Amino acid sequence: MSRPTLPILATVLAGALVAPLLAAAPASGAPARRIDYAQWDTATELRSGTLAGVRVGAGGRISLPPDTRAGIWRSPWAQPGFRLTRLIASWDARTPGNSRIRIDVRGRTGTTTSSWDTLGVWAEHDRFFRRTTKGPQRDDLGSVSVDTWAVPGGVTAYQLRVTLVRRAGQARSPFVDTVGAVASRLPDVSSVPTSKPGPASGIVLDVPGYSQMIHRGHYPEYGAGGEAWCSPTSTSMVLGYYGALPDAAAYASVPANHVDPWVDHAARMTYDYAYRGTGNWPFNTAYAATLVDRAFVTRLRSLREAELFIQAGIPLVASIAFGRGQLTGAPISSSNGHLLVISGFTDTGDVVVNDPAAASDAAVRRTYDRGEFENVWLPASGGTVYVIADAAHPLPVSPRGNW
Template sequence: MRPPPAALPRLLLAPLLATGLAASLVTPIGPATAEPAEPAEPAERAQRDPEPRRIAHTQWESGTDFRTGTMAGTLFIKGGLGVVKAPGARRTYAGTAYELGRWTSPWVAPRFGLTELIASWEATTPGDSWIEVEVRGKDATGTLSSYDVLGRWTSGDGFTPRQTVSGQTDDLGAVSVDTWRSTVAAGLTSWQLRVSLMRRPGARAASPTLDAVGAMASRVPDGSVATSEPGVARGIVLDVPRYSQMIHQGHYPQWGNGGEAWCSPTSTSMVLGYYDALPDPTDYSYVPQGHVNPWVDHAARMTHDAAYEGTGNWPFNTAYAAPLAGSAFVTRLRSLREAEQLVKAGIPVIASIAFDRGQLTGAPISASNGHLLVIVGFTEAGDVVVNDPAAASRAGVRRTYDRGQFENVWLPRSGGTVFVITDGAHPLPTPEKYTNW
């Protein structure tokens, strides 16, 4: 299990923040000036929850997108960004020399004082190659922060360890596992990503390929929330396969030991199974015969964060899922009404929750300071139908949770954090209306 940032005492730097949005809904450069449009809620909800949940997601994934940034030793070809034959720059990391190419995004101003940011990416790193994703920001005075590392990513695990770098508390921001948080109470006005692509020296060396990168920036209030009114997905339940994390207890101690530690890779695997996008059996052929759902063991291996020592890293899960399904990113939602929009479009939603004893009736565990599960649908009354991997066996995975209880163990505890994984047959619904996908 992965404690959400808002639930950890060392992270109580309030207020919260998140990133991820279509570029047309943010200001690419310059200071923040205005609020982006947000989906309308009923008037009575606006009165009960006067502070808006501000969320903006920005992503670059095409040649046109990447050309809005700055390339140094990189080239967009065949659908992705790679290192040119002679990039010029080099870097030594952990005693090994690499050729280095970089892409730097334009500045993005989300039009509010962001307090948190979570990046997402899709990349392939053959051989001894890897990528590093960094972020920096500006405050209202124009003060510029240093770059902070959000993740060192490899799609394999034979060479450079996949890891995050918590801390980095030297100026305007600090990192907690996968979340960059402003140390300025008013938040930051703009942010910029930098992606470094490393490969071993030599023109024949395999190059990493960056297919997409983006971030979700947010400023969301804490405290309990009023229950949202049921929306467009009442009575819709998606046929998502049911996997239990608990049946893997004791599997692979080097990747978390299964059981309660594997809610993220188990949830990610359920959604990949729904899209018929699980990895090829040859990829997990090392898993011993008799392990049920061996692709979950493999997902844990491919999402393990060596520094965090767990498999609950949010963007590591979406980076694993993206090339298998088609697209994946981390964002935040404002309420279950937005989750309903996704479910109606045939897209299950992986949500990060945390709860104390008695706060989530019907849960298979009594409490958790960080848990991932899959929202698969809604009852006619608007309650939440989930696949909860914490069940002891597959038979108990499908659960129904009270709508109000669920929103209060999700929105205040993780800021409404979700993984959105899609394939070509299930495009995102009306993205021009939503700033968070």
């Protein structure tokens, strides 16, 4: 299981996008769902930030110059166009040897600027440094819950800060290819109108099925499998769909009797040593980004938006939460935080998923009622998804946009 989802009260996640992902209006009579994803990816975009002790190469990569142990990149102030109340950052980075990165955020509204809050200190491996979050950090305007920055009163702009650090004397530098964040302001509701089926009706992607439950008891130091591993299992299913699972050498230490050993490896590579779990959303996309072209966390307004990705051949990892009787056909009776893969849609628009909570790999594929699914996804996590895509599957629209 992932961590419990946050209550959605005027939720906002910060980001600065350029082109709209989807211009569709919310269902008639539904409260507005304000979501904005921003990213800095190209050399020009990254150079629009402030550089202190770092450089941006022609290929669009933040790194440390020779003989520099640490440096900082700060984004321009991003203005989503509404008062955001939640923000989740994500990144594509590498940390060779003994190196790491730290991601911080601050916001402002009017003449008030908040302090910097840390969203994560991350390394792709755990030999030298254990990736971690920093706890609540409750202060002036906001606080942090695992990977999500919450600002109850809202702010009109935000800024990200990325710190790169390496061991003294190490030649290889950590580097960052992409930095992004999703900002949102969402209504506090317990249910939503069911969206009408759209362009992906009848499309089901051939996503392999992996069960988290067959890993029960594996690696207690990384959560012990079973219900704790829905997120890395879902991430692994999408990587398997692209043929992008790690090389066997990466999980060579996993015992030979462990089925789907790449799931054990993914659990280790996504484990948050402060939260003590594998459900950290951007830690999962950061791991995936080391194996595919791009991966980031965002939020969607309905399954109509999810259908655009399925139509483009891109499965989505979705975060849901549900009580007894709220999700017909689910392999578990309830969950206060669960990840699964949206793999497609039936001809009538119901949702075809790969649910890792099934007891076996063969039982992972499920079909859920469209309305029930939206009601356990949109109010619970704000429509949070992992977008993971390889170079052969371009996004259906630019990720830089306000939708």
